[in-house]
Structure formats: C-alpha cells, structure tokens
Amino acid sequence: MTRLSVNINKIATLRNARGGDMPNVVEAAQRIESFGAQGITVHPRPDERHITYQDVADLKKVVTTEFNIEGNPNDKFIDLVLNNKPTQVTLVPDAVDAITSDAGWDTVKNEDYLKEIVSLFKKEGIRTSIFVDPNQDMITGAQKTGVDRIELYTEAYAKHYQNNKLTAIRAYKECAVLADSLALGVNAGHDLSLDNIAYFKEQIPVLKEVSIGHALISEAMYLGLENVVKQYLNKLK
Template identity: 60%
Template sequence: MTQLSVNINKIATLRNARGGSNPNVVQVARDCERFGAQGITVHPRQDERHITRQDVYDLQDVVTTEFNIEGYPDERFMRIIEDVRPTQATLVPDPPNVLTSNAGWDTIKNEDKLSDIINQLKSWGVRTSIFIEPENYLMDGAKKCGTDRVELYTEMYASSYLKDREKAIKDYKSSAKHAHEIGLGLNAGHDLDLKNLRYFKEQIPFVEEVSIGHALVCDALYFGLENTIQMYLRELDL
C-alpha cells in the first residue's frame, strides 16, 4: 500500500495567525499518526511563515512513523537535517520568496550540487528524495545524482485532471515507469486530493508515498481530521 504522509504546514499557518500554540503542531502530528497516517511531512522555510525550526526539533522525538523534512538545501536546512536525522529529506528547489513549491529540480544543470548534498545526507543515514517534474531525462539525472527516490511534482496533473484525466496522467505514467525501471523509488505530492488521488494510484500503482497537506487540512474542516485521514487512506488502498 502507498504510504500517506500528512504535511502539517497548514496547521502551523493557522497557529501563527494568532501566535501561541493553538492549534498545537505536535499534538496534531500525534493525532495524524494515531488516525492512521504513515508519515509526517514538514517544510521549515527560512521565513518560518508556517513550520518553524523549533517545531522541527519539537517533533523530532514525537514522530514515530516516517518523518519527512522537505526544503531548499541551504546551510540552515542542512544543519536541521544533521541534528534531527529524519527518515527522509526531500530536496525542493524553491527560493525563500515563493509562496509554495512550484517547480522541480533541473537534475542535469544541478548534478554536481545535488550529488554533493545527497552524499552528505546519506552519510547521516537519511533517505533522499528530489522534487522533480515528469521528464525521463530528469529521472536519468536524478539517478546520476545518487538519490534514493524522486517526488513527482503533481500540480500539472491535478490542475488538468477534471478536464482530461488520461492526458493529465500521461507524462506522469511514462516518467514514473522509467524511474521505476532505473531503480528509483517514487513519491508524489502537490495538489493531490480526494478527487484525483485514486486515479493517480490506479495508474501508478508502485508509488511508495504521497505527501498531502493543503487539501487534506481543508477537507478536515468539513469531515474532521480522523475521518479525513481514513478517507485518504481508502483512496490509496487499491
């Protein structure tokens, strides 16, 4: 079964709107695991507009499932990874001023940089994943960089799904198959939701993990967190 990692950034956004500790990020992470999530994802940006550096350290000894820390691999991010040693570090090529992750790595142009970073992460015993767009040549570049996995950037799939789902999944299917054939593990994330998740899993059954935050938190406002997590797990249980 594909694992569900719940991205709890939006919980921190809500907390930060008023300050204090309500909602409590650590408690929500505990609850997500208790309700069936197989992982917790956080993205500690430099401006700390949602998850803060302290949040990551507070979660370090709390998360009992897979802990995935994603972000741009600058000196601050690397220091956090060295200290916390999460299950997985997902490298995202977003500068500090962007609203959300909106592109994948050019693994050809950044081969030397990514290779050095990945070697360092592996020396700390951390599994590596690269945020990437659905192109075979980028998968080949990722393989050369030495990463364990790639995370398919699925915004293009999600935005086109309702219009033409077969066309929307085409490039993802092809590149995922190629990644699988060359020995890369496969994750996926960005704008996956209850409408488009099942079809994605049906078409790419060997995806190992999906990271879902914004849509899941929005759904939880209507359905409750426990029920929502169970709903997402059912979509993945094919």
C-alpha cells in the same frame, strides 16, 4: 499500500496567524498518526512563516512513523536536517519568497551540486528524495545524483485531471515506469486531493508515498481530520 505522509505546514500557519500555541503542531501530528497516517511531513522555510525550526526539533522527539523534512538545502536547512535526522529528506528548489513549491529541480544542470548534497545526507543514513517535474530527462538526471527516490510534482496532474485525466496522467506514468527501471522509488505530492488521488494511485502502482498537506487540511475543515485521513488511506489501498 502507498504510504500517506501528511504535511502539517497549514496547521502551523493557522497557529502563527494568532500567536500562541493553538493548534499545537505536535498534538496534531500525534493525532494524525493515531488515525493511521504512515508519515508526517514538514517544509520549513527560511522565514519560518509556518513550521519553525523549533517545531522540527519538537516533532522529531514524538513522531513514531516516517518523518520527512522538505526544503531547499541551504546551509541552515542542511544543519536542521543533520541535527534532527529524519527518515527522509526531500530536496525542493524553493525560492526564498516562494508561497509554495512551484517547480522541480533541473537535475541535469544541478547534477554536481545535488550529488554533493545527496551524499552528505546518505552518509548519515537519511533516505533522500528529489522533487522533480514529470520530465524523463529530469528522472535520468536524478538517478545520476545517487538519490534514493524522486517526488513527482503533481500540480499539472491536479490542474488538468477534471478536463482529461488520461492526458493529465500520461507523463507521470511514463516517468514512474522510467524511475522504477532505474531503481528509484517514486513519491508524489502537490495538489493531490480526495478527488484525484485514487486515479493517480491506480495508474501508478509503484507509488511508494504521497505527501499531502493543503488539500487534506482544507478538506478536514468540512469533513473532520480523522475522517479525511482515513478516506485517503482507503483510496491508497
């Protein structure tokens, strides 16, 4: 079964819009775990506009499933990860002012830099993943950095799924096969939803983990958080 890691950034966004502590991100994470999710993901950004660095420390104390911290490995992010030692760190090349992730790493151009960062985290026993576009050169480049996994950036799949799902999935299948042959674990995330997740999983049986936030929290507004988490789990079986 592919693991479901729920990104709770949007819960923090809602809290921050009003100030105070409602909804509480720690309580939300604990409830999501109790509903069966196998992981909690956070993606703190330098301006702390949703998940704060204090949230990360608070979550580290209570998360009992896999804890995944995503972000661009600047000095502050590196310190945050080393101080909290999650199960997994996912390296994402976000610009400082990015609204959301919009591209994967150029693992060829940044090979030496990524090698250094990956080595730093792996020495501390933290599983490492690199966020990449569905491009075979980027998969091969990722393997050269010593990383444990890649996370396929799935916005293009989600965008084209309704029009032609066979075309939408093709590059992802090819990249997943290549990654598996290189002993890289395959994760995926971004714009995956209840509408398109089952087909993605069906076509990529080596898929180890999906990280889903915006769609899942949006769907929960209509269907309820527990119900939505359980629907994702059923689709990932």
